[in-house]
Amino acid sequence: MRVIKNLLLILLALLVAYAVIMTVAELPPYGQPDNPVHNQVAKRYIDEALEETGALNMVTSIVLDYRAYDTMFETIVLFTATLAVVITLKTGKGEGRRK
Amino acid sequence: MRDFILKRAASLILPFIFVYGIYVILHGAVSPGGSFAGGIIVGLSFIAFSTIYGIEEGQAKLPEKVLVWTESYGTLWYGLMGMVGLGRGVPFLANKLAGVDPGTPGTLSSGGLIPLIGLGVGIRVASTFVTLFFTMMEEER
Numbered sequence: 362m363r364v365i366k367n368l369l370l371i372l373l374a375l376l377v378a379y380a381v382i383m384t385v386a387e388l389p390p391y392g393q394p395d396n397p398v399h400n401q402v403a404k405r406y407i408d409e410a411l412e413e414t415g416a417l418n419m420v421t422s423i424v425l426d427y428r429a430y431d432t433m434f435e436t437i438v439l440f441t442a443t444l445a446v447v448i449t450l451k452t453g454k455g456e457g458r459r460k
Numbered sequence: 461m462r463d464f465i466l467k468r469a470a471s472l473i474l475p476f477i478f479v480y481g482i483y484v485i486l487h488g489a490v491s492p493g494g495s496f497a498g499g500i501i502v503g504l505s506f507i508a509f510s511t512i513y514g515i516e517e518g519q520a521k522l523p524e525k526v527l528v529w530t531e532s533y534g535t536l537w538y539g540l541m542g543m544v545g546l547g548r549g550v551p552f553l554a555n556k557l558a559g560v561d562p563g564t565p566g567t568l569s570s571g572g573l574i575p576l577i578g579l580g581v582g583i584r585v586a587s588t589f590v591t592l593f594f595t596m597m598e599e600e601r
Contacts, residue, residue, distance in 0.1 A: 411565055413556055413562075414489075414555060414556060414562060414571055414572065414574065415489070415556070415562025415563050415564075415565055415570045415571045415572055415574075416488075416489035416490070416562075416565070416570060416571035416574050417489065417490050417491075417565050417566055417570070418488065418489055418490060418491065418492065418493075418494065420494065421488045421489050421494050421571070421574060421578070422489070422571070422574065424494065425488070425489075425494075425495070425574045425577050425578055425581070426555050426571075426573075426574060429542070429553040429555075429577065430552075430553060432538075432577075432581060433535070433538050433539070433542070433553070436534065436535045436538060436580075436581055436584045436585075437535055439584055439585065439588045440531065440535060440584070440588070442588065442592075443531060443588050443591050443592060446591075446592055446595055446596070447591070447595055450595050450596065450598075450599045451595060451598075451599075
């Protein structure tokens with residue numbers, strides 16, 4: 362019974378590996394200029410970031426202007442991390458903290 | 461660590477590290493760096509102070525009341541800056557679309573809302589790191 366289960370698991374692993382390898386084989390070659398990732402978004406940032414935001418640092422203009430929602434929730438992630446640590450470590454209240 | 465040389469050297473260097481962090485936060489729109497990097501530098505100046513002079517001295521410089529305040533209102537400040545867009549009838553967190561003047565590129569006031577938003581993010585990052593450090597060091601004692 363155990364041998365059959367292990368054989369089935371190996372078969373499943375091989376199937377998944379086959380699917381993953383075929384997906385990787387379908388990927389476009391690395392660094393070619395006509396790849397699908399080089400679309401109009403990056404060109405728009407490079408050409409018009411200075412004009413649209415007035416910031417010389419293009420990274421800042423993307424992080425704090427184009428992707429401002431993303432950065433806002435990154436700060437909420439920081440808040441959640443602090444909250445988790447404080448809740449875990451500061452048990453009890455005031456001077457009656459757990460020794 | 462209660463070393464005399466270490467304390468004197470830190471008292472010379474740490475103010476400049478702190479001011480440099482503020483500089484990096486405020487110049488996020490013009491020079492390399494930004495609010496995340498600057499916030500970490502500001503937080504690191506307090507963390508270094510607390511490791512050298514002792515955690516009680518550090519908490520006297522930056523009381524828990526101040527930390528709770530910055531922890532709570534940093535993200536709220538960010539949201540308030542986003543409300544500028546809503547008030548003008550354009551999407552949340554809009555910058556030039558909301559009619560804010562982008563200014564001359566290269567000056568400190570350039571970028572419209574970007575320096576103000578960056579200030580909020582910097583304060584959040586700094587207070588997060590200092591709070592994590594203080595909480596863990598208190599548990600260590």
